[in-house]
Every structure is written in structure tokens, then in C-alpha cells.
Amino acid sequence: MVEFAQLRDRMVQVQLARRGIRDRRVLDAMAQVPRERFVETGFEEFAYEDGALPIANAQTISQPYIVALMTEAAELKPADKVLEVGTGSGYAAAVASRLARTVHTVERHRALATTAAERLAALGYDNCVVHTGDGTGGLPEEAPFDSILVAAGGPEVPDALKGQLAIGGRLVIPIGDLEHEQSLLRITRRSDTQYDEEAFGAVRFVPLIGEHGWAEDGTRSA
Numbered sequence: 001m002v003e004f005a006q007l008r009d010r011m012v013q014v015q016l017a018r019r020g021i022r023d024r025r026v027l028d029a030m031a032q033v034p035r036e037r038f039v040e041t042g043f044e045e046f047a048y049e050d051g052a053l054p055i056a057n058a059q060t061i062s063q064p065y066i067v068a069l070m071t072e073a074a075e076l077k078p079a080d081k082v083l084e085v086g087t088g089s090g091y092a093a094a095v096a097s098r099l100a101r102t103v104h105t106v107e108r109h110r111a112l113a114t115t116a117a118e119r120l121a122a123l124g125y126d127n128c129v130v131h132t133g134d135g136t137g138g139l140p141e142e143a144p145f146d147s148i149l150v151a152a153g154g155p156e157v158p159d160a161l162k163g164q165l166a167i168g169g170r171l172v173i174p175i176g177d178l179e180h181e182q183s184l185l186r187i188t189r190r191s192d193t194q195y196d197e198e199a200f201g202a203v204r205f206v207p208l209i210g211e212h213g214w215a216e217d218g219t220r221s222a
């Protein structure tokens, strides 16, 4: 039998620590969450390879390094209330849930949301709440958030998400003109009206589809 715990430790060393992920809490969370339980049946043996993997509805579970990079950039603290847009498999939500108080995660595909909710509950990630819907408008009824992580790439930063950040809150989101190529941005809310923006390099995410993202046919709906 494959020793998943060993593969996970190796992933943390080789794919994350050696590539510059420094936050000990992020490395520990990534060493805890069993990625093999979030991939599709039959893909377990590839769970600790250095890449994204396909999941249902033509979506992906993100590359471990990208999950770590985004989580580190989000600077999650134990008391934080977090919003994730793009639940997918639920893996990144599980990682964030080790570092924050509550994680609300929104997925537009009902089937993915249902599977992720069942999986997170079965694994005991009780501080994750899965919602179905278009996350480009955020989750006004739960705002403000200390951090918002967007796991799909949009054409521009949705104002609704910026507006749902607490003061000091961080929004980590891939943004780009091309549907499948983006720059990873961190937007920090400094006051009611002032936001700082930093770039964390080039990334490739599936498109963020919704009212303040791309339209289904790849044109801008924002």
C-alpha cells in the first residue's frame, strides 16, 4: 500500500518548502490534510504529484504549491473568518480551515458543492460551510471577511469582493485578460476606501464564471 503520509511529507519538503513557502503554519496544514481523499476515485496514487488534477464538471483540484502560495499570501490567523470562491474538491477549504476560525466556501456547480460538503463533513472539517451559487458577488450575509481566496481566474477584481473585506482584510485572486492565464494578486483593505495591491506572479486557473467574472462563452460579463 502506498504510504500517503510519507508522500505528503515529501510534497511539503520538495514542492513547497524548497520552492519558497516559509509560513510554518501553512506547511503544517498542508502536511495534515489528506489530498488523496479530495481527488477523484482512481487518482489517489497521483494525489502528491506536482500538479492540478481533473475533478467532475471539467474542473480541477489546484496544484499543491498554488494552494500553499495562496494560503500563505492570505496570512490567515486563528480567529479569521474566511471566504473561498471556487470550492472544487474542497481541498483548499480544508487547508484554510486548519488556519482560521471559519471558512465559507462557494461553488457554482451544485454537484461539486454537494460532494465537497459530504467529504469535508466525513473528514471532520466542521468549520467549513459549503454554499452553492455564483461567488463573484461574495456572500453578503456573512460579510465582512478577514480574508477572501478566489480559486478561479477573472477579468477584473469584483468590487463586491473588495467591499466584503474587513479593514486589514486580504483578497487573493488571479486576474488576467486571457481566460486561462492570470497574475495572482493580493488586495489589502487599508480603510473604507483605500486598498493596496501586490502581485505574486503568473498563474493558470480555470475561469471564474459569473456576474462579475467571465460569461459562460468566455466573454466578459463584468
Ligand code: SAM
Residues within 6 Å of the ligand: 059, 060, 061, 062, 085, 086, 087, 088, 089, 090, 091, 092, 093, 106, 107, 108, 109, 112, 133, 134, 135, 136, 151, 152, 205, 206, 207, 208, 209, 210, 211, 213
Ligand atoms: N479550491 C479548489 C480545490 O481545492 O479543489 C479548486 C478550485 S477549481 C481550480 C475552481 C473552481 O471554481 C471550480 O470548481 C469552478 O466550478 C469554480 N467556480 C468558477 N466560477 C465560480 C463562481 N463564480 N462562483 C463559485 N465557484 C466558481
